[in-house]
Amino acid sequence: MDTRTRPLTLTERRKQATQLEIAHAAAELFTAHGTDGTTAEAIADRAGVALRTFYRYFRSKQDAVGPLLAVGGDRWRALLAASEPGADLAGALRSAVAQVLDAPDEAAAAGLRQTRGLLRAAADDPALRAVWYRVNQESEDKLRPVVAELAGEDAGTLPVRLAAAAATDAIRLALETWAETDADVRGPDSPAALATRCLRELTGGMELLT
Numbered sequence: 602m603d604t605r606t607r608p609l610t611l612t613e614r615r616k617q618a619t620q621l622e623i624a625h626a627a628a629e630l631f632t633a634h635g636t637d638g639t640t641a642e643a644i645a646d647r648a649g650v651a652l653r654t655f656y657r658y659f660r661s662k663q664d665a666v667g668p669l670l671a672v673g674g675d676r677w678r679a680l681l682a683a684s685e686p687g688a689d690l691a692g693a694l695r696s697a698v699a700q701v702l703d704a705p706d707e708a709a710a711a712g713l714r715q716t717r718g719l720l721r722a723a724a725d726d727p728a729l730r731a732v733w734y735r736v737n738q739e740s741e742d743k744l745r746p747v748v749a750e751l752a753g754e755d756a757g758t759l760p761v762r763l764a765a766a767a768a769t770d771a772i773r774l775a776l777e778t779w780a781e782t783d784a785d786v787r788g789p790d791s792p793a794a795l796a797t798r799c800l801r802e803l804t805g806g807m808e809l810l811t
Contacts, residue, residue: 624667636725640662644662667736676697770803
């Protein structure tokens, strides 16, 4: 199974760039003012786009942060897809998790702190939580073919689905747990450390990963 996709067209790249700019604007405003204190108009103004452009891409102000929340999952799947087929799947998953949640520079650290702000805002906003859960479900769905390719042709459908679900939940639970604390972006209680720990616990008994 080929997990590669065709290159994006220039129009598609521009669309993605605009969506991400809007997502960053929404995240900044949600973190500073909460979702109740933020309007779609304010997000559009911060992103430098017209309100009609905002609604061309997003149905609601909460929906606007979806592309930003999905960035980590996209990077994670790309790292996994680059692994050699037949390689140790558990090791590949843990390595990719550690890399994608690592904070080697201030830009990466700022991105994690922004995610923390969004998850804290989501605690009081069901619509924003729904976006977070939807992003995670979409990430899990996209992860399945990557896991299947790495696991090999003999891997059954159920073990592949279990592995994809466990790996996705490991990251989700780690980020949610970290967001509830004031722990640093690095160290034993960082997102990377927590996700690695969750992944080890959730996948420890899976035959596919042993």
